[in-house]
Amino acid sequence: MNSVFKALSDPTRRKVLVLLRERPMTAGELSEQFPVSRPTMSAHFNVLKEADLIDAERRGTTVTYRLKLTVLEDALLGFAQVFGFKPPSSKEDEK
Amino acid sequence: MNSVFKALSDPTRRKVLVLLRERPMTAGELSEQFPVSRPTMSAHFNVLKEADLIDAERRGTTVTYRLKLTVLEDALLGFAQVFGFKPPSSKEDEK
DNA sequence: CTTTTATTTCGATATTTAGCTAAATACAAA
DNA sequence: TTTGTATTTAGCTAAATATCGAAATAAAAG
Numbered sequence: 001m002n003s004v005f006k007a008l009s010d011p012t013r014r015k016v017l018v019l020l021r022e023r024p025m026t027a028g029e030l031s032e033q034f035p036v037s038r039p040t041m042s043a044h045f046n047v048l049k050e051a052d053l054i055d056a057e058r059r060g061t062t063v064t065y066r067l068k069l070t071v072l073e074d075a076l077l078g079f080a081q082v083f084g085f086k087p088p089s090s091k092e093d094e095k
Numbered sequence: 096m097n098s099v100f101k102a103l104s105d106p107t108r109r110k111v112l113v114l115l116r117e118r119p120m121t122a123g124e125l126s127e128q129f130p131v132s133r134p135t136m137s138a139h140f141n142v143l144k145e146a147d148l149i150d151a152e153r154r155g156t157t158v159t160y161r162l163k164l165t166v167l168e169d170a171l172l173g174f175a176q177v178f179g180f181k182p183p184s185s186k187e188d189e190k
Numbered sequence: 191c192t193t194t195t196a197t198t199t200c201g202a203t204a205t206t207t208a209g210c211t212a213a214a215t216a217c218a219a220a
Numbered sequence: 221t222t223t224g225t226a227t228t229t230a231g232c233t234a235a236a237t238a239t240c241g242a243a244a245t246a247a248a249a250g
Binding site for chain 3: 010012036037039040043044047058060061062
């Protein structure tokens with residue numbers, strides 16, 4: 001859980017997670033969204049992998065990253081629960 | 096919000112927040128709970144103050160720190176909501 | 191006014207982190 | 221098998237962070 005919070009402490013990495021929320025994306029696609037070099041992005045992907053927040057699958061020359069939602073959810077909600085936070089009710093819930 | 100996640104990235108600081116969840120505590124009381132020096136703890140308190148997660152009140156020679164729950168809640172649940180996490184239903188909720 | 195107690199600031203050091211460029215690797219295609 | 225494309229690794233620097241002991245500050249007590 002420490003590694004998860006460490007991973008979340010960088011805004012670039014948080015944004016990567018948000019992007020992956022929609023669909024898996026390749027290292028290249030992700031890198032395009034940020035004003036930093038590809039090696040730097042690769043290092044960020046590694047931190048996220050170490051924290052088990054994403055996983056990687058190689059297909060030919062490309063590597064596709066996928067969000068591991070449950071790990072993120074457990075860390076975030078687990079910590080939130082310690083403080084007794086209730087989530088805001090969304091429109092979705094009310095349907 | 097970046098400063099909040101930065102603040103949460105250190106286990107000592109997360110534990111300080113957990114301790115303050117029960118009641119406000121002085122710098123000294125908090126420091127006793129950790130195997131680091133008082134100056135180091137003071138630096139951690141500063142990071143938490145910068146992130147607006149705690150506030151300080153001086154009474155005589157002691158300084159009492161208090162958790163600012165709403166700031167923590169907004170950051171945590173705000174981020175969780177981006178991912179559509181629903182919090183686990185607690186026994187409390189069901190009462 | 192001097193001493194004691196609680197806490198913070200200062201100054202130094204060690205470690206970690208984010209970033210870069212250049213080089214290496216892994217495949218696919220020609 | 222050479223070339224091209226995608227990505228990672230290596231090696232580096234600069235900046236940020238965590239830590240310490242010693243000194244400074246703030247307030248109360250004697």
